Amino acid sequence: xxxxxxxxxxxxxxxxxxxxxxxxxxxxxxxxxxxxxxxxxxxxxxxxxxxxxxxxxxxxxxxxxxxxxxxxxxxxxxxxxxxxxxxxxxxxxxxxxxxxxxxxxxxxxxxxxxxxxxxxxxxxxxxxxxxxxxxxxxx
Numbered sequence: 115x116x117x118x119x120x121x122x123x124x125x126x127x128x129x130x131x132x133x134x135x136x137x138x139x140x141x142x143x144x145x146x147x148x149x150x151x152x153x154x155x156x157x158x159x160x161x162x163x164x165x166x167x168x169x170x171x172x173x174x175x176x177x178x179x180x181x182x183x184x185x186x187x188x189x190x191x192x193x194x195x196x197x198x199x200x201x202x203x204x205x206x207x208x209x210x211x212x213x214x215x216x217x218x219x220x221x222x223x224x225x226x227x228x229x230x231x232x233x234x235x236x237x238x239x240x241x242x243x244x245x246x247x248x249x250x251x252x253x
Contacts, residue, residue: 119206131170133184133232139175142234144184147171158190165228169242176233184234187244192228 132143152167153159169188174181233244 133172133178133181133234135177140174140178142172142174142181142184144170144172144180147239148242152193154191156190159193160191160194160195160227161192162195164189165230167243169240171239176236178234180236181234182237183240185233185235185240185242185244186230188231189235191231192226193232 121131130143130145132141134141146168148169152166154162155161166189167185168186170186172178172181172184233240
């Protein structure tokens with residue numbers, strides 16, 4: 115299944131992380147259950163480290179009605195430069211990439227690049243963090 119990650123704070127899903135099928139046939143909305151700490155700096159992360167793993171418990175509809183859990187791992191990037199001071203935090207504490215404010219312009223978007231793998235699960239809670247994966251923190 116192909117999909118897109120949607121994180122819209124006010125306009126969609128009440129600020130909760132959500133995943134929508136590209137063809138519009140389904141959506142899954144989640145709640146953060148567990149995280150790992152960010153990683154230290156490594157090649158390719160912009161020099162700021164990377165966000166940690168996240169375990170989300172999901173409620174799905176349509177083609178995603180069986181999705182019960184999503185794990186984000188193998189992150190690269192996503193940390194906020196400490197010299198950038200966003201004016202307003204609008205995230206629901208999922209991570210630091212959903213901040214606003216730049217150059218003294220209220221509510222201007224602050225885009226923080228990152229990449230990660232998202233794995234969708236059905237049924238009972240998966241092992242977290244996943245063994246053998248690059249994770250957001252030390253064990």
